Amino acid sequence: MVALAGQVLNNSTLVRRARPYVALAHERTGVVAELVMPSYQSVVCVLRCDAEGEVAGPAVQEVVPVHCCAGGKVLLAWRDRWCDSVLSAPLERRTDRTITDPLALRRELEMVRADGYAADAGEAVADGCSVAAPIVESGETVAALQASGIEVDDHVARLVIRTARELSDDLTVGSA
Template identity: 35%
Template sequence: MGNEQPSPKGVRTIQAVTHLSEILRCVSRATKPIGINEIARSVGLDKSSVSRLVASLEKERLLQRGHEGGVRLGLGLLAITAPLMRDLGLSTRVRPSLEALAKRTGETVNLSVWSGKESVSVVQALGSNAITHYAAPGRTNPLHCSASGKVLLAFASEELIEEVLSSPLQRYTDQTITDPQTLRGELKQIKLEGYAVNTGEFAADVSAVSAAVFDLDGSVVGALTVTVPAYRFDGERQAEILRETLLVARDLSEQFGFHT
């Protein structure tokens, strides 16, 4: 029994995992978005096989298309590695900016990325009045009713937006938007303004402001969010936090190479 050979199906499954890993490593070594032909030459597979594997990785947000037409690593990788980033202290690049914002606002500040299905917190800083359980690193938030989720969804492809809007939008509170057309209109406004506000849509006692963070080619790399208990989120406070959040989001975007 101990000498049994794996089935051909098992062998193919293992080979597929190996090929996926090789493609991810190949893309990670590239200094700019890399084409299918170049990936195929590098990993020693035919173009059609690489195209299918890349399409699977794109669907899971582990790869994404660059504006030049090639592929690069996707934000889904950040979502998967969020706990590791926390444990190994790999968030040093953005943490000073988040801590400064948390100090000025006194609230909970998070940087979130899109896993392909949800908004995932990858870095957090706490202010003097912060509620510590808000979106700890690795925690997910729904796209349609959280400030970070709405920002990330607003800047997604039309195909992905339609996929979300065509699925049932779960109601969490009386303020949750569950009508696809209403949400579509809000997403257009968010994309135009670069920020989203959540007033009790995911949890009745929680409000938040979130702003888009861009990279060198204008793609959204994350959402910078300040979360506030609803009881201290009046109009004046909302305007103050929005102003501070937009300033830091612009600074982070410049750190990632984005220039208007």
């Protein structure tokens, strides 16, 4: 299965096109940048640009419960049927800050849609935080660009949104 997943990722137009944008997000923000995609009750990090500026992937880099990371919240906010499915099951508590109440999470997802990005502060990992923005292809949110570090702020969020929009525009031009 892992080898098959690797082949799918290697042949994915989205992943190929996203690679330089993940590097650009890291360059702009100075923190780890990732491309995350939906997978059942989780998100899968398929590209990661680390502190050295090297993009790792495409490969499954990490799997995180969707409800407790910024990239997951972005995907939940714009993928209604998937969100309903995820929120119909119990939500795992990863830290004391993890939102496990479906109604509270739905309220947060409304704010994500209004703001155009999501954030988490210690929800997946106690001392970590992240911000993420949607990657849109053909009108559908297909992935999220996420920046993770010890501290991320509004400035980092704006840079991530800008880079995610640039990637989305590139995907739109490339599919036309």
